Amino acid sequence: MSASLRNMIRFPTVARGMGCVIVGEVAQSHDGSLGLAHAFVDAIADAEADAVKFQTHIAAAESTPGEPWRVKFSKQDTSRYDYWKRMEFTEAQWRGLKDHAEERGLLFLSSPFSLEAVELLSRLEIAAWKIASGEVSNLMLLEAIARTKRPMLLSSGMSNLRELDAAVALIRAAGVPFGVMQCTSMYPCPPDKVGLGLLETYRARYGCPVGLSDHSGTIYAGLAAATLGCDILEIHVAFSREMFGPDVPSSVTTTELRQLVEGIRFIEAMRAAEVDKDAMAEELSPLRALFTKSVVVRQTLSAGTVLQLEHLTAKKPGTGIPAANLRDLVGRKLCREVSADALLSESDLENVT
Numbered sequence: 001m002s003a004s005l006r007n008m009i010r011f012p013t014v015a016r017g018m019g020c021v022i023v024g025e026v027a028q029s030h031d032g033s034l035g036l037a038h039a040f041v042d043a044i045a046d047a048e049a050d051a052v053k054f055q056t057h058i059a060a061a062e063s064t065p066g067e068p069w070r071v072k073f074s075k076q077d078t079s080r081y082d083y084w085k086r087m088e089f090t091e092a093q094w095r096g097l098k099d100h101a102e103e104r105g106l107l108f109l110s111s112p113f114s115l116e117a118v119e120l121l122s123r124l125e126i127a128a129w130k131i132a133s134g135e136v137s138n139l140m141l142l143e144a145i146a147r148t149k150r151p152m153l154l155s156s157g158m159s160n161l162r163e164l165d166a167a168v169a170l171i172r173a174a175g176v177p178f179g180v181m182q183c184t185s186m187y188p189c190p191p192d193k194v195g196l197g198l199l200e201t202y203r204a205r206y207g208c209p210v211g212l213s214d215h216s217g218t219i220y221a222g223l224a225a226a227t228l229g230c231d232i233l234e235i236h237v238a239f240s241r242e243m244f245g246p247d248v249p250s251s252v253t254t255t256e257l258r259q260l261v262e263g264i265r266f267i268e269a270m271r272a273a274e275v276d277k278d279a280m281a282e283e284l285s286p287l288r289a290l291f292t293k294s295v296v297v298r299q300t301l302s303a304g305t306v307l308q309l310e311h312l313t314a315k316k317p318g319t320g321i322p323a324a325n326l327r328d329l330v331g332r333k334l335c336r337e338v339s340a341d342a343l344l345s346e347s348d349l350e351n352v353t
Contacts, residue, residue, distance in 0.1 A: 025235060026052060056113065065081045136163055194214070309330050320343030
């Protein structure tokens with residue numbers, strides 16, 4: 001994460017670095033199991049991500065019994081409302097998850113989907129708010145969140161620029177720090193819809209930290225975003241692709257999350273380093289002697305031989321006259337016999353008068 005975004009959000013422990021903040025998004029992958037939710041906290045911490053994120057659903061506050069299914073994936077839930085009900089945790093259970101996350105050195109985040117969820121998470125004193133894609137135009141919700149004065153991260157998944165402009169204006173008017181995250185609400189998201197080019201658009205348009213909320217189900221989009229200097233990456237996580245739930249097809253496994261974290265930190269180290277090419281060549285001089293080539297004679301030549309191009313070639317090691325100087329030796333006379341494959345040296349040659 002950039003210094004500005006790390007300063008914007010209070011971390012429970014010393015920040016792991018100054019690069020991109022990597023958020024493991026659990027969403028509904030816990031399938032209503034508190035034990036599984038806690039297991040995700042441990043797995044995301046073990047992968048050395050920076051934060052774990054959930055979604056706080058209170059069915060009666062956010063939905064109606066007639067809410068349609070996007071995809072009818074559940075055989076145990078009669079309605080979408082019933083599914084949201086099954087995803088609920090109590091306030092005490094949410095507090096336990098937050099305490100667990102902070103004990104493991106993770107920032108705890110959760111997206112609210114109702115005013116009641118905002119009130120619950122406010123009592124938990126979460127460090128920052130992630131605004132879900134479908135809530136960006138819910139100005140009443142945004143106003144309630146902005147009144148907490150805690151940083152807000154806007155997901156752009158379903159919004160056009162006019163809607164994002166309105167949300168940003170509301171947040172700016174409240175004097176709240178914020179970031180904007182590129183997101184495409186497709187599950188999984190194909191590569192041509194990820195929209196990495198919009199990171200720079202948001203950075204220029206809003207003058208704020210930017211990030212990617214990735215639904216591609218791969219580590220590739222996150223690695224690419226890191227090369228562009230994104231400040232925050234949110235990626236859905238599942239224990240395996242055989243798990244149940246709507247988020248699994250757009251998730252990476254916990255093993256892949258570890259690969260992603262390692263890859264991003266590798267990319268950040270590369271981007272941060274300034275390499276002096278001449279100094280590097282000097283540092284590599286022992287290898288240069290092994291891998292470069294020197295001028296040698298193709299066959300044994302007697303003293304007095306005037307060297308011709310056909311007498312010479314270049315072979316390893318690079319401890320003699322450099323191969324780059326081969327043509328400069330044409331016309332020079334040997335002052336002693338030189339055996340085939342012997343590296344030529346200046347002492348083998350008559351001085352140039």
